[in-house]
Structure formats: C-alpha cells, structure tokens
Amino acid sequence: MIGTNELIMIFGVVVILFGASKLPELARSMGSSMGEFKKAQKESELNLREFEKSIKEPTAPKSKVQETAQKLGIDIRGKTDDQLLDDIQRSSEKPKEVSEP
Structure with missing residues (x-):
C-alpha cells in the first residue's frame, strides 16, 4: 500500500515534470480515459455473458x-x-x- 510520503513524492515529481499549469488538463485526461476504460470493460463483460449464453443454449434450428x-x-x-x-x-x-x- 502506498503511504503518505510516497504520495507526496509522486505528486512532487509530477509537478516538476509537467508544471503546475498542466495539472488540471492532466487530471481531466486521466478521468476521461478511466471512464472510457470502464465503459469498454462493461461492454466486454456483456459480450462475454452473451457468448456464454449462446454456448449453453444451442440456437441451431432443429431438423x-x-x-x-x-x-x-x-x-x-x-x-x-x-x-x-x-x-x-x-x-x-x-x-x-x-x-x-
């Protein structure tokens, strides 16, 4: 688990690398990318459930x-x-x- 000292050090490195003016833009882009990731994850889980259902229930027409x-x-x-x-x-x-x- 990351402690307080580690978080402060990471934040300091980010400020030095990107500058204080770029932090809000960086946070926005990280938030939107996390939203896209969660959306893609939910969609893939739904597709997996549908695939498993199609395997369990054969849909081929009976002769x-x-x-x-x-x-x-x-x-x-x-x-x-x-x-x-x-x-x-x-x-x-x-x-x-x-x-x-």
Whole structure:
C-alpha cells in the first residue's frame, strides 16, 4: 500500500515534470480515459455473458427428424439424424399399450 510520503513524492515529481499549469488538463485526461476504460470493460463483460449464453443454449434450428424424435420422447442430444431415424423406427415397431376402460 502506498503511504503518505510516497504520495507526496509522486505528486512532487509530477509537478516538476509537467508544471503546475498542466495539472488540471492532466487530471481531466486521466478521468476521461478511466471512464472510457470502464465503459469498454462493461461492454466486454456483456459480450462475454452473451457468448456464454449462446454456448449453453444451442440456437441451431432443429431438423424435421429431430422435431419428430423429440415429440416421440426420444432424447436427441448428441445423436445424428441417422441415429434418430433408427430410434424412431424402433419406437414405431413397439406394440402400443392399450388401457382398458
């Protein structure tokens, strides 16, 4: 942590290097650059959150095979259309359970 003596020394060096008349202009430019930095940081965090959300939620449209399999209650994650077609065919070959009234 910077102590009082160090701050006074830094301020003295700044006054010697830039002069007392340039200090307000220097402070203004530092303030505006900090504002721009924070704005860019918030924007990048927002973009990162949107990217993470897009990874978690696939936005690719489902094919007809995927839609049909999902309607039949077949898990479609990680399966190709050919695998899903096989699963659909197997599920259609199973005898249906009929409930008696």
